[in-house]
Each structure stands twice: as C-alpha cells, then as structure tokens.
Amino acid sequence: xxxRSFLATGAALVATRMVPARAQAQAYPTRPVRLVVGFAPGGxxxxxxxxxxxxxxxxxxxxxxxxxxxxxxxxxxxEFVTKAAPDGYTLLMxxxxxxxxxxxxxxxxxxxxxxxxxxxxxxxxxxxxxxHLALPAKGIPELIAYAKANPxxxxxxxxxxxxxxxxxxxxFQMMTGVKFVHVPYRGxxxxxxxxxxxxxxxxxxxxxxxxxxxxxGKLSALAVTAAARSPVLPDVATxxxxxxxYEASDWFGVGAPRKTDPAIIERLNKEVAGALxxxxxxxxxxKLGGTPLVLSPAAFGKMLADETEKWxxxxxxxxxxxx
Numbered sequence: 234x235x236x237r238s239f240l241a242t243g244a245a246l247v248a249t250r251m252v253p254a255r256a257q258a259q260a261y262p263t264r265p266v267r268l269v270v271g272f273a274p275g276g277x278x279x280x281x282x283x284x285x286x287x288x289x290x291x292x293x294x295x296x297x298x299x300x301x302x303x304x305x306x307x308x309x310x311x312e313f314v315t316k317a318a319p320d321g322y323t324l325l326m327x328x329x330x331x332x333x334x335x336x337x338x339x340x341x342x343x344x345x346x347x348x349x350x351x352x353x354x355x356x357x358x359x360x361x362x363x364x365h366l367a368l369p370a371k372g373i374p375e376l377i378a379y380a381k382a383n384p385x386x387x388x389x390x391x392x393x394x395x396x397x398x399x400x401x402x403x404x405f406q407m408m409t410g411v412k413f414v415h416v417p418y419r420g421x422x423x424x425x426x427x428x429x430x431x432x433x434x435x436x437x438x439x440x441x442x443x444x445x446x447x448x449x450g451k452l453s454a455l456a457v458t459a460a461a462r463s464p465v466l467p468d469v470a471t472x473x474x475x476x477x478x479y480e481a482s483d484w485f486g487v488g489a490p491r492k493t494d495p496a497i498i499e500r501l502n503k504e505v506a507g508a509l510x511x512x513x514x515x516x517x518x519x520k521l522g523g524t525p526l527v528l529s530p531a532a533f534g535k536m537l538a539d540e541t542e543k544w545x546x547x548x549x550x551x552x553x554x555x556x
Contacts, residue, residue, distance in 0.1 A: 261321055261497050265296040268487070269314050270326045271307015277358065277439060277521075278307075281485040282326040284517060285355050288508040306330055306395070306555070308341060315348040319490040321497040325349060327486045329397050329544070332537055336545035337395050337555055346541060349488040351534035352498050353505035358483040358523035359459035360401050362472065363443055363452045364435040365428060373456050373475040376435075380411035389413035390424035390433040395553055398424075398437040400544055401458055401481035403551040405437070408476050428452065439483065440465070440522030458482060465522055484526060486533055498530050 268286050272278045279301065286297035302310040307330055317323035331345050343349075362373070368387070370376040380387050391399035394417045406413060416433050418424040421442060428436050429451055440463060446452045447466070456472045457463050459482040472479045487505065489498060508514055509525035518525055528536060547553075 259496075259500075261500060262293065262295045264322065265298050266321070267300045267323045268297050268326055269300050269302055269310045269323065271302060271304070271310030271328075271330070273303045274301055277441070277483060278326055278328045278485060280521065281355055284514065285487070285505060285508060288511065288514055289504055292504060292507065306334065308334060308338065311345060311349065312341075312343050314488070314490055315343045317490050319350075319493040321489065321493055321501070323490065324352065324501075325488040327351075327488045327537075329483060329540065331488075332540040333395065333397075333400060333544045333548065335541050336548045337553060346534075346538060348491050350491050350493050350498060351530050351537055352487040352489050352493075353502040353530065354484065354486040354526040354528040354533045354536065355505060355509070356485055356518050356521075356523040357459065357526045358485070358521060359440050359457040359463050360398060360437050360481060360483065361440045361443060361447075361457050361463075361466075361469070361522075362405075362435065362437050362455040363428060363447070364455060365431050365433070366451070366453055367431060368434045368453075370455065371453065373470070373472055376455055377409050377411055377475075380409075380413065384412050385414060387411075387413045387435060388416050388433040390416050390418060390428050390436040390438075392421040392424055392438070393417045393419060395548075395555060396421075397481070397483055398439075399553070400547055401437040403553070404481055404547050405472065405476070405479065407547065407550060408479055437481075441520075444522065463522060464519055464524070483523075484536075486526070486528075502530050 268282050270279050270282045282299050286299050289297045302313055311325060311331060314323055314325040335345050364370055370379050389402050402413060421438055424436055425438060427433050447454045454469050456470045458472050460473060460480045462471055506527050509527050515525055
C-alpha cells in the first residue's frame with residue numbers, strides 16, 4: 234500500500250467511527266433521562282429542575298425524570314452522578330452549593346470541576362436583603378451606618394451554616410467592614426418566620442419566598458444582591474449600587490459525568506437554550522424572581538470555576554465549617 238492509499242484508508246476508518254457516534258448523539262435520548270437533584274422536593278433547585286425537565290420532556294418526546302437524592306448539601310447526589318455511566322442518561326442539577334462545597338468540605342470523594350462536565354446554565358435568581366421594620370434602616374447606606382455605630386448588635390438569620398444567604402452576608406461584611414451576628418436556622422422557612430416575628434433583625438434570602446412579605450409591608454426590602462435590579466422589584470436597588478463590585482446570586486444549571494460525549498452535551502445545551510427562549514418558561518422563571526441564563530458549555534464551565542474561586546475566598550476568610 235502506497236502512502237496515498239494508506240492515508241485514504243485511515244481517513245475512511247476515522248470517518249466510519251465518527252458516523253455511529255454522531256448518529257447516536259442525534260438519536261439521543263432513546264429512553265428516559267434522570268435529572269438528579271441533591272435537595273428535597275419543593276426547594277429552589279428542585280423547582281428549577283422540574284421546570285427545565287418538563288420542558289425538555291415535552292420538546293424532545295422522552296421523559297426527564299427528577300430524582301431527589303438529598304443529603305450532605307448536596308454531596309450525595311453529586312457523587313452519585315460522578316459514578317454514573319457517561320452516556321447522557323444521568324444528569325445533575327447544579328446549584329451554588331456545588332462550588333462552595335469544594336472549599337467547605339475537606340474529604341470529598343470527587344472533585345466537582347474535574348468530575349462533572351458543564352452542560353448548560355438555566356437561570357439566575359437574586360437574593361434580597363430584608364430587615365425587620367424595627368431596624369432603623371431604609372437602605373443599604375443606613376444599614377451600614379447603623380451596623381458600624383452598633384457593632385455586633387445586628388442579628389443576621391440564614392438557612393444554615395454555609396447556605397448561600399450566609400455566604401452572601403459574609404461577603405457583605407467583608408466588603409463593608411461591618412459585623413453581624415450570624416444566626417443559622419434549619420432552612421429558609423424558619424429563618425423567615427423569626428425575621429417576621431422580630432427575633433432576628435435581618436436576613437439575605439431568596440426573593441421568591443419573601444415577595445409576599447415585602448408586598449404586604451411586613452418586611453423592608455433594602456436591596457437585591459444580583460448585579461442588576463429584579464424585574465419584579467424594579468424600584469429596589471442592588472447592593473452593588475452602594476457597595477461597588479458586590480454580587481451574590483443563586484443560579485442553576487445542568488451537569489453530566491465527565492467523559493460524556495461532547496455531541497450529547499451540545500445537543501442538551503441547544504435544547505436548554507431553546508427552552509430559555511420560550512416566553513411561557515421565561516414568565517415562570519420571572520415569577521420565581523429569576524432571569525434566564527444562557528451560556529455555552531465552555532462559558533458555563535468558566536462560570537463554575539470563577540464561582541468556586543470567589544466563594545472559596547469568602548469561606549476561608551470567614552473560616553466557615555460545615556454545620
């Protein structure tokens with residue numbers, strides 16, 4: 234066989250191997266897909282998973298089944314997915330906990346950025362700085378001034394040690410030089426209940442679960458924590474308008490076991506992007522206080538790396554350990 238014939242034969246073999254892989258990705262999925270959630274049903278991560286899972290099921294014509302595997306915030310679910318076959322039929326609903334746990338936990342059996350391939354971002358959801366009406370602060374400048382004049386006297390409720398609201402509060406303290414007294418609860422619900430009752434004075438908490446209390450005037454909304462104002466509360470400023478560079482927002486996305494076929498990842502990314510252009514889904518996301526977040530797999534991967542570094546610094550500076 235001469236050199237030209239050898240190269241032609243080699244190219245034909247490569248092309249032959251690529252055709253089945255490409256065809257497999259185009260046919261995917263041919264059976265139900267599991268979308269694993271590391272939290273109990275009813276929380277923000279679960280709701281986001283059900284929104285995108287329902288849309289994908291209807292669009293693709295194959296069931297995307299939500300499988301809740303709560304525990305260890307949500308390390309149990311993440312480890313389960315890292316050990317799953319990289320065939321596109323076991324996916325992970327990713328939340329900020331995936332990036333914060335990388336620093337908070339010392340002995341994980343996986344490395345999130347290495348073992349989970351980024352597939353698609355779904356939405357970004359702002360937190361909101363809420364205070365009890367008895368606290369004499371109508372905005373972020375007044376909160377900072379009062380905290381500096383009364384160091385260590387403002388109690389800050391959160392959904393638990395290492396929760397996103399806790400970390401957002403620690404970042405606020407780091408950037409402003411104020412000091413709050415952290416009061417962790419077992420979930421956002423109990424924290425919000427005590428804030429309404431005046432047992433604690435402030436909290437940084439998810440927007441969706443607190444809108445009714447802001448609308449009724451039972452709590453005062455000082456600012457949202459995202460980079461931009463929320464469409465559902467356009468008159469409420471961002472923290473960053475007074476503390477330059479401050480940003481802390483929940484987000485959700487989809488990951489897969491590493492070594493998942495890039496063609497399958499691209500297919501999923503394309504379908505999720507299509508979902509996030511659907512006016513009906515956009516409206517449902519906005520009702521949760523969120524906005525669609527459309528990123529390529531590479532851009533989503535960079536965001537995950539950036540978030541891991543950002544919150545890692547906060548966790549190490551505040552010396553936060555798992556609760």
